[in-house]
Every structure is written in structure tokens, then in C-alpha cells.
Amino acid sequence: MAKRQLHKLSSREAETIAEPGRHGDGGGLYLVIEAGVHGRRQWIFLYRVRGTSKRRELGLGPAKGKGKDGLSLADARRKAADARKKLAEGKDPAAERRAEKVAAITFGEFADALLQSIKSGFKGKKTYADWKRDLKVRCQPIRSKNLQEINTTDILAILSPMWLTINRTARETRSRIERVFMAARAKGLRSGENPAIWRGNLKELLPKAKRSKRHHQAAPYKGVPGIVRALQEKHKSADSSVNLAAEFIILTAVRTGEARFMRVREVDLGERLWIVPAERMKTEDSPEGLCFEVPLSDRAVSILKAVIPKDASPDAYVFAGQWSRNREKPLGMNAVLHALKAVYPAMTTHGCRSSFRDWAGDETTYERDIAEMALAHKVGDEVEQAYRRGSALKKRRQLMEAWARYIGGVSNVVTFASREPQSDDREPPSRQTAESR
Template sequence: MGILTAVRVKHAKPGEKLADGDGLRLDVDKNGNASWIFRFKSPVTDKERFMGLGPLRDIGLAQAREAAGAARALIRNSVDPIEHRLAERAKAKAEATGTITFEAYAKQFIAGKEAGWKNEKHRQQWSNSLRDYAYPILGHIAVPDVDTESVLKVLRPIWNVKKETARRVRGRIEAILNAAKAEGLRTGENPALWRGHLDQVLARRRKSEVKHHPALPYEEMPQFWQSLASDTSDGARMLRWIILTACRFNEADEMDVAREVKGDLWTIPAARMKAEREHKVPLTDLALAQLPFRPVSDVTLSNCIARHTDSVATTHGMRSTFRDWAGDCTSFPRDIAEMALAHAVDDETEAAYRRSTALAKRRELMTTWAAHCSGG
């Protein structure tokens, strides 16, 4: 039972704030208009919030206590009652207008993409991250109504505490909304876009926060390769493939050779790329000679590296070895080397143009790299 009585509520005076206990109170403005307020600490942001429960003329003391009790139940389950109410309203609006909600469309998007995801873990990462962070805020919002404010509600609580997770969630929301726009379900700028949009309000990662992977000095690559070339294990073949293509571990680990390798070109689907854009890799004869191989773990690759060099190096660090060599030992333009690593170049328009025209130059770069590695 609360503190207030029906009589006390009935005779509330202008300017009074009557507390019933456990966050529920009746606020009366100077004109005598009385409304119920529920004060609570959000289980999502840990900040104090005030939730309006309605005017006294429509909601009596008993109803207000019932509404406050329902809100407390949500809080006990780590749900912010204000966000829950907004989600329910958005869901009702979507159903009334016949539009699809973000959660429903996202699940369709994943279902359509997962056939191209060889690794079940990749699908689970997409589904679980959206379930845990995006759906509680965006899930019931109609796809056309997802805006910057709602995207920021997803990202801000985790942006500085779960940095890599937040980055991936943002990218996945952007990909889903891009697909929705392509299908004519929404118009306008993508509210999850980073460059020129969210980067204006969310902190960028400091360089000191980026962990660099130990890289083999490029001067040592020919000697390392000479030893590695005599290793017939799947791990050695996979490592040689990663070195010659400058790809990431997961891109090689989840590769579907029959689908992705056509002639001397490897096309990696956007779903497996860190930047979530399709990436084409020109393949040298030496790279093609490594196929096929049975994918092994990153630990196995690390052990393989250790067998063939005393230098401290990692699988991912081989990308740095390639980049250092390209910058120090060749005259290839910077953006060609960056695109070989599937890094974005500064100008998006230029990047789109370059992706369609620079393949020949990248093929020449990778041929030169293969020659350096093999000592040719």
C-alpha cells in the first residue's frame, strides 16, 4: 500500500507534489491540472527518468499504482519502461499502416544472407548482437520510421564501453537499412551512416585504443617463405593463401572456393567483410597453387608461423607486413595498397570509381608481392 489516500488525492492543491512511495507521485501544476508521474532509474542507462502515467481526471489512484507496478516489473527484468512503451506504440503503428518492423525486416535480411555465410558462428553473431542491442530499441519501429535519434539510443549506452561490439552493431544496422532502401521500404539518408553523420556526434576510436598485431618485417619474408614453402600441411597452405591475398583470417576460414573463386579472381561476399562491402581479390598463380586447403584455427596458424621463424608475428600481422612493403618498397599509389587490404579510401565517390577501375593495378601489385615473398 502507498502513502496517499483517495481523499488526499481529491483535495490536492495547485503546486503540490504528492508522493505515494516507490517512485509514484501526483504532480499538480499552478492551474490545478494533476498528473501521475513515475520516477525511476533506467536499467539500461542507469540514469534517472520520469514517466508520465496520465492525468488524474482519467486515471485514479488504484490505476496509477497498477501502472507503476507494471513499470517496476519491467525494470526488474532490465527493461526501461519508457522505451518499452515507445516500442509498443511503434509496433501498433506499424501494424496499423501495414509496414514491416525493423526486427521483422532484419530477420528476413539475415535469412536471405545466411545462405552465403559458410560459418554458423557468423550468423549467430549477427542475430545475437541485434537481439541484445538493436531490437530492444528499434525492433518494433516501422522500417521507414527508424531515425538517427533511435539509432543513437542503441549505440550511446555501449559506444564507449563495448567499443568493438558497438561498431559492429552500427554497421549491421546500416546494412539492413541500406537493403530496405534498395527494396523501396524507406527513403532518405541512412541514419546509421558513420562518415559525415554519426561521426559528428559519437567519439572516434583513438589510435592508442587500436591494438596492433605483431608483424613479420617484410625484409624477412623471403627467408620465412622459403621455409614455409616446404611445409605441406593445411595450416601452411592456408597461411600462404592469407599472405598472398592479404586477407583476414575469417575471410579465408569461411571461404567457399566453388562459389567465390572464379578463374583468377576471388570475390568475397559483403557479409563476410569487415566493412560489409563485397571485395574482389586478384589471384596470382602462386596463390591459386595453394588451393584447396582445409581451414584450420588461428592458433594452428600461429603455431605454423612459430615453426618457420623466430620473429614474433601473427596471422593478422601479415597484412601489416604487406602494407609496409607496399609503402616502402614500391611506387604503387597509396589507395591501391589500401584497396588491396579492403580499406576504405577517403572519398566515397572516388572509392566507388576506383573499385571498378583499379583491379588491373591491384593485380600487378599482388604479382609483385608474390615475387617478393617467394624471392623471385
């Protein structure tokens, strides 16, 4: 059988041909010219995978042409000859190239690129800083290693020294390393078992660490009215919105971040309602993908009227930073905490939510679910969450009004909700009252 003719094209033809299509030089080497005024010129190598009828195309690079840089005919022929040699040895040229590409990518290079691609989904700068610290500093021993070379022993060397001393950080680091390898595998840059996977791998090799639950400092709910009065007194002398912000957080029992980043457009004073966008909710505890409606008591409305200028932009922050012009920056992360600790040292902003929850459980007969929903907590299992669409806004409004009256010292009477089932769009049944304990 006659051999296929090689070297069909001349150097001049390879550089001057302008007709779109494939122009064969023989032996699987083709010059491909795309249609159009600026038609792209490229060298490709066509071949069949051994033992199959599948045809594959291997790009060799851009082709040289009039006024265009690229591979000359001679360069393209050398690359095609190298590909034919690999075929003769039983190798797949495309697979070999992929292997070479994988071998050139280190953990550090890929981790940095992944971090840049996913950082837009982070809630704040701190999350990005934590990821960067873990992938750059804690993973330093493996950053220069090829992705495919890293094994479980390498990951253990990173995690073991901190597993028992700073376990939470170690667990976060392991999770982030695992995601890097998952992404590498998805891109075809890594094969085999994920060396940072937990079950059936690191779980069997690392000692069980004791986890201590961190409880946020909270004041007994009976002390909250006094704390609120102290904040009001400090506001009179300090002439700053930070004390009002602290009081507002206590009144609404929201998380600090939800109040700090509150914008004017989220508030409807007519409906006495604040709608927190879904993206600002803490999704581990809150129903996913849902905004949160916060009913506003009389005092909460008064605070908002006091801090929001009449000419404020809809995008302006309600509780703006002290030195923020045009309300373009929110209160600092620790500003509210410092305001609280100035009047009650053993108190945190998150602890205000605990005080509210204790009061609701001890001093009222509102259903547990209503108190939990007031804190934007998930209620029930996944099935119940899927079927429950209401937010119990009317009941929650009654609860928050009772809380506002309690901490405002307006009355020593706490309102109890009826145990009877009640629809959100029906008028509430008659109410009972009892003295606070």
C-alpha cells in the same frame, strides 16, 4: 435520388454461382469469380476516394463456395458495412487497414524477417552471428515496440552505454538498426525520419569517440626468411599441410581467407596462376566485381603440387582441414595463425602482408602501385579505377618472384624494376640489381 439497392444476392446464389466475373450484391460489395476449373472466389469492396474520381478495390477475403471454406454472404456484408461506415466518417478503408497492419508489426518481428532475407549475401557465419547478436540481444529494449513508435530517444538508450567503451560494436549496431528502418520504410511499414540515421541526428547527440587503429602484429621483413625455414622444418616433423599453407600465404601475400577457401579449379599450374573469384575478395579494399590474379613463384607452385592430390575434385579445397574427408572442408580459421605463432609468437597472418609491403618499399624500386596491386588494394581514385583495366600481372609476377627468392634465402640480391613505363604485353627492359640492405 434513389438509394442503390442492397442485398441483391441470396445466400444460395453466393455459394453456387460459378460464372466467372463480378457479381454485385449492392453498396460496393462484389463476389469475384476467376475463370478456370479451380476459379478463385473472393469478396471485394469497390469505392471511390472522397474528393477524387479514383476507384479503389479492397479485398475482404475468400468467398465460401461448394466444398470451399471462406466468408459467407453475411460475413462479407458486415465487412462491407464497416467499410461504408469509415467512408461516411471521411476515412479511407484501405488506408485504415494499412495503418492497422503497421501497428501490428514490431521491430523484432520485422528485424528477424529482414535478417533471414539478406543472410544469403553474407560472406560467412560470423557476419550472420554478429547481425543476430545486435538485432536480438542489443536491441532487446525495442524488439516488442511497434516500428512506427520507435524514436531517436529509444536508439540513444541502446547506443549510449557502449558508445565510449566498445565504440566499434556500437557503430555496427547503429548501422544495422538504420538498415532495418530503411527496409521498413521501403515496405510502407514506417514513415517519417529514420531514428537511427547518423548525420543530422545521432551525430549531434552522441559524444565523439576516439578511434584507435588496430595494427596487425608483423615480423620485420628481415626475420621472414627465418620464419619460413622454421615452418619448413616443422612440416617435416608434423606431416601436416598447415605449415605449408602458412608458407604459401607468406609467399603470395594474400589474405588468410582467400587461401583457406582456395579450390583446385582456381589453380592453373601450367600458367603458374591462381585466380581468386571476385566474391571471395575483400571488397572494401579490392576493386569491386573483379577476380584477382595471383602469380605463383617456383616455391608456391611446388607447395601446390605437394598438397593437391592427383585425383582431387575441382571443387576440393587445396588446403583442406586435418579431419576433412575428400577435402570437403577447408583449414580451420585459426589453424594458420597458430602455425605462425608456434615459430614466431609476435606474428599474425595479416602481418605477413605488412612484412611484404615493408620489404617492397624499402628494398626494391618497384612502383608503389605495383606493390599495392600485389596486395589486391585499390589503386587511384574512382576515375583512375574506371579507366585502368590492366592488372599489371607481368610486373607483379616479377615482384613476387623477387620476394620468393628473398624469403627463400636463395640470394641476397634484390631485383629492382626500371622506372621506365612498361606495357604488360611487352618484354621487360634490362634489370638492375643491388644488394639487400
